[in-house]
Amino acid sequence: xxxxxLKLIYNNSILGxxxxxxxxxCIPLVSSSNYLFSILTMIGFYALVCxxxxxxxxxxxxxxxxxxxxxxxxxxxxxxxxxxYGLNPWIAIIIxxxxxxxxxxxxxxxxxxxxxxxxxxxxxGFGIIVYTLFKEFSSxxxxxxxxxxxxxxxxxxxxFITDKSYFYLIWVFVxxxxxxxxxxxxxxxxxxxxxxxxSEIAADAVGVNLMNYKLQIFVLSAIFASVSGSLLAxxxxxxxxxxxxxxxxxxxxxxxxxxxxxNIWGSIVGAAMYVLLxxxxxxxxxxxxxxVGGQFEIVFFGILLVLTLIYMPDGLVPRxxxxxxxxxKKTPTNGALQSTIxxxxxxxxxx
Amino acid sequence: MSNxxxxxxxxxxxxxxxxxxxxxxxxxxxxxxxxxAVIGPNGAGxxxxxxxxxxxxxxxxxxxxxxxxxxxxxxxxxxxxMGITRTFQNLEVFDNMTVIENVMTGAHxxxxxxxxxxxxxxxxxxxxxxxxxxxxxxxxxxxxISDLAxxxxxxxxxxxQRLLEIARAAISNPKLxxxxxPMAGLNSEESRQLVEVILKMREQGMTFLFVEHDMExxxxxxxxxxxxxNGVKIGEGTPEEIYQNPxxxxxxxxxxxxxxxxxxA
Numbered sequence: 001x002x003x004x005x006l007k008l009i010y011n012n013s014i015l016g017x018x019x020x021x022x023x024x025x026c027i028p029l030v031s032s033s034n035y036l037f038s039i040l041t042m043i044g045f046y047a048l049v050c051x052x053x054x055x056x057x058x059x060x061x062x063x064x065x066x067x068x069x070x071x072x073x074x075x076x077x078x079x080x081x082x083x084x085y086g087l088n089p090w091i092a093i094i095i096x097x098x099x100x101x102x103x104x105x106x107x108x109x110x111x112x113x114x115x116x117x118x119x120x121x122x123x124x125g126f127g128i129i130v131y132t133l134f135k136e137f138s139s140x141x142x143x144x145x146x147x148x149x150x151x152x153x154x155x156x157x158x159x160f161i162t163d164k165s166y167f168y169l170i171w172v173f174v175x176x177x178x179x180x181x182x183x184x185x186x187x188x189x190x191x192x193x194x195x196x197x198x199s200e201i202a203a204d205a206v207g208v209n210l211m212n213y214k215l216q217i218f219v220l221s222a223i224f225a226s227v228s229g230s231l232l233a234x235x236x237x238x239x240x241x242x243x244x245x246x247x248x249x250x251x252x253x254x255x256x257x258x259x260x261x262x263n264i265w266g267s268i269v270g271a272a273m274y275v276l277l278x279x280x281x282x283x284x285x286x287x288x289x290x291x292v293g294g295q296f297e298i299v300f301f302g303i304l305l306v307l308t309l310i311y312m313p314d315g316l317v318p319r320x321x322x323x324x325x326x327x328x329k330k331t332p333t334n335g336a337l338q339s340t341i342x343x344x345x346x347x348x349x350x351x
Numbered sequence: 352m353s354n355x356x357x358x359x360x361x362x363x364x365x366x367x368x369x370x371x372x373x374x375x376x377x378x379x380x381x382x383x384x385x386x387x388a389v390i391g392p393n394g395a396g397x398x399x400x401x402x403x404x405x406x407x408x409x410x411x412x413x414x415x416x417x418x419x420x421x422x423x424x425x426x427x428x429x430x431x432x433m434g435i436t437r438t439f440q441n442l443e444v445f446d447n448m449t450v451i452e453n454v455m456t457g458a459h460x461x462x463x464x465x466x467x468x469x470x471x472x473x474x475x476x477x478x479x480x481x482x483x484x485x486x487x488x489x490x491x492x493x494x495x496i497s498d499l500a501x502x503x504x505x506x507x508x509x510x511x512q513r514l515l516e517i518a519r520a521a522i523s524n525p526k527l528x529x530x531x532x533p534m535a536g537l538n539s540e541e542s543r544q545l546v547e548v549i550l551k552m553r554e555q556g557m558t559f560l561f562v563e564h565d566m567e568x569x570x571x572x573x574x575x576x577x578x579x580x581n582g583v584k585i586g587e588g589t590p591e592e593i594y595q596n597p598x599x600x601x602x603x604x605x606x607x608x609x610x611x612x613x614x615x616a
Contacts, residue, residue: 008501180470187469191456198445207431207460216466
């Protein structure tokens with residue numbers, strides 16, 4: 001009965017994630033196109049980064065313009081530790097995540113002491129520094145030429161080589177990231193974070209240590225980005241610093257905002273939108289405008305971001321949810337229904 | 352009345368804003384289990400005093416002790432963790448949460464869940480969530496708004512939001528609850544309800560310090576009163592003593608111009 005009342009507050013049903021993954025994992029039954037799997041795999045990599053980033057932006061109210069750096073730290077850690085030092089890829093992923101976590105702490109502690117959007121500036125600078133390090137420490141990273149020959153990841157003797165195998169692998173990570181993040185949001189930690197947005201002064205007055213929570217979520221999002229980067233390195237087997245430039249960070253943020261910040265499903269939708277639009281652009285723009293250079297994506301997505309912020313500041317998924325609830329509200333009102341349920345629940349709890 | 356122990360001591364507390372002395376050398380002691388009121392006309396420095404105790408504003412000089420521990424320079428969240436919670440004059444409910452989540456957030460400092468155990472949703476986390484929810488429901492029942500538990504907090508009427516703030520402040524079992532003008536904006540029915548809740552909680556051993564403009568409520572429910580005017584303490588005692596204090600009577604009934612002196616923070 002008690003767990004029932006808890007359900008009145010938080011919808012912890014895993015039905016949503018399971019349906020998504022049932023649908024996704026049915027795709028191999030109807031198609032075996034490598035191109036399709038490579039696209040779905042890229043969406044998975046970006047979605048994993050965005051799940052962390054959307055929590056940071058939507059719940060802790062912080063903007064990071066440096067997540068490509070954590071993505072890159074994960075990728076280069078895995079590359080160097082497995083290729084140069086012959087470590088097991090899984091151990092390399094963990095070490096990369098730890099490095100990212102420590103770096104996030106070092107960047108976060110001084111910046112969270114400041115109010116406002118200092119994190120955005122600090123992470124922007126940080127991203128540029130990390131990019132430069134990738135480029136200049138060529139004895140370790142291979143410099144601008146890139147890092148070749150990253151071995152594939154393997155599990156219980158099975159080697160992940162094909163697009164399809166990485167498609168499964170990354171989406172399993174995304175699945176657990178969704179559950180993990182949602183569990184956090186539906187807990188003391190999530191309430192602490194949301195209280196900051198609800199009323200910062202009251203959050204302080206009930207004993208929520210604001211800085212501490214912002215920092216924890218920042219570290220978590222860095223770890224997600226790092227793991228995603230590590231898996232990417234094994235997938236593509238070749239990485240170079242240009243994968244982790246500041247633009248990549250901005251693209252991550254665009255995905256989060258398009259999908260709906262603070263919405264886990266939004267980060268998946270945002271990542272999917274980005275990858276699909278990017279593919280369409282790459283295919284059609286050169287056909288229509290043969291003289292356009294390589295930087296047209298940033299212009300297109302920049303304009304898209306501005307339009308999203310003006311006409312749909314909540315992002316796609318929350319907008320869709322609003323439409324759905326408006327549709328539902330034409331039948332009996334939700335609030336009245338909720339309160340009758342709650343009366344029954346409280347009555348039941350006490351007697 | 353005799354074997355009571357002091358819980359909060361304010362000693363020579365002063366706050367200067369530029370050249371204006373908003374609170375001038377104010378001292379008083381709140382004892383365990385009492386309802387203690389700070390009253391004064393508008394702009395007397397009540398809110399400034401309140402903000403210094405809750406750590407929102409630093410004091411210029413003087414000391415605040417809570418159970419022998421010095422509160423000066425403590426941050427608001429640290430003060431909450433020591434056992435002092437508060438409500439707000441201009442309502443600060445978490446308007447992005449349901450009523451019961453608001454109260455559960457009030458229990459924040461009594462919970463142990465951290466980001467890792469929360470993410471893995473260990474059985475201990477689940478238990479703690481269920482227990483906290485039950486406690487939150489009890490706290491809502493104690494203030495009489497448990498039927499609104501699953502409403503979004505900012506849809507509640509004004510009076511219920513204030514009761515919600517009290518439930519949120521009480522759920523962590525604090526040693527002292529500070530109420531910032533709790534009667535502000537309430538109609539007479541809502542005030543009566545609120546007074547009832549406060550008296551009931553006092554019976555259960557809660558200590559209250561409140562800052563209030565409305566003389567009538569203050570006189571009817573307080574055990575001790577301090578009166579400040581223009582930042583200076585002008586009277587102290589039981590409601591009867593305050594009634595008979597000529598300085599207090601003058602401050603309240605005397606010239607209206609003083610009302611214009613705004614040292615409000």
